[in-house]
């Protein structure tokens with residue numbers, strides 16, 4: 001069972017410095033094209049037709065590829081067309097946030113077939129979170145007919161760094177009360193499929209790379225801004241994890257060494273300025289200065305703050321603008337350091353779009369070399385609140401396309 005739970009290190013995004021195995025390249029080409037003949041594959045990849053035929057013969061029993069009639073002739077015999085079977089399997093993507101659990105069920109083309117979302121105190125209640133994960137997975141599986149599209153695997157996004165060397169562990173600082181373990185191994189026996197894990201911001205980046213604003217980009221950063229803040233970096237076409245899997249923890253970049261204490265043990269981290277709870281507390285502190293604010297009339301929650309900012313309430317706008325400026329400070333440092341082609345903002349705060357983007361861009365412009373700014377596109381995610389769960393499902397798709405037999409065998413074992 002132990003080999004069925006893992007951090008999919010190396011799986012998200014192919015390593016361009018390492019040649020893909022030919023079988024992987026052929027499968028990915030059929031996935032990309034949907035319909036293609038063996039002869040066209042041979043031409044596109046510059047290999048012999050017999051080699052292609054041997055590999056395709058090995059792929060056909062996986063159910064991922066099927067023969068779908070004959071295509072147009074280019075002079076000789078009409079070729080048999082191969083078709084990728086996007087409905088051959090279903091994938092579950094689980095997004096465990098600090099204060100919610102979301103589950104998405106997709107096909108092999110990223111299409112959402114079922115979706116479940118529930119607010120939940122994840123930090124405070126590990127056992128309840130684990131139960132909720134299975135409840136929402138069951139609900140998604142109950143919404144579709146799995147007869148022709150059986151479940152192949154589950155991807156899980158965690159609000160914690162995930163060290164590929166210790167895939168069963170989570171950071172006790174990032175996931176308080178979880179005692180350093182996610183404890184999701186029972187998903188393997190319950191559903192009889194492999195479970196792949198990664199950090200939530202990394203999977204937000206993976207989703208953007210496959211389906212969102214970063215398609216075709218090999219160097220970009222995804223920033224999740226919610227209860228906490230974290231970043232997933234794509235560098236050279238693959239997720240950059242660092243030596244211990246904690247790269248991208250920009251929420252703990254220091255804004256003010258004399259600032260408020262942070263869960264990481266330091267003071268004045270970015271998270272202490274822009275986390276959901278911190279924004280609510282900041283609004284509460286400023287409320288006496290804004291007696292006309294709509295926030296004075298109802299319980300002050302993050303949702304109320306978000307709605308008020310969307311309605312241009314002066315207090316809410318001040319809180320959001322100040323948060324955006326702090327984010328801009330850290331993004332500027334990152335741009336100067338890494339020079340990504342794009343910075344994509346996901347999570348809850350960026351749902352406000354222009355109210356957040358404008359002050360972030362202004363803050364960045366004041367702090368970066370012109371060349372780094374000019375080439376970086378700062379925008380919000382188009383995938384919305386489902387993005388990270390979709391990224392979790394994509395983790396399984398990515399692993400499948402790289403090594404289909406391994407994943408299908410794990411499912412069957």
Ligand SMILES: [Zn+2]
Nearest residue numbers: 252262264269
């Ligand atoms: Zn911190």
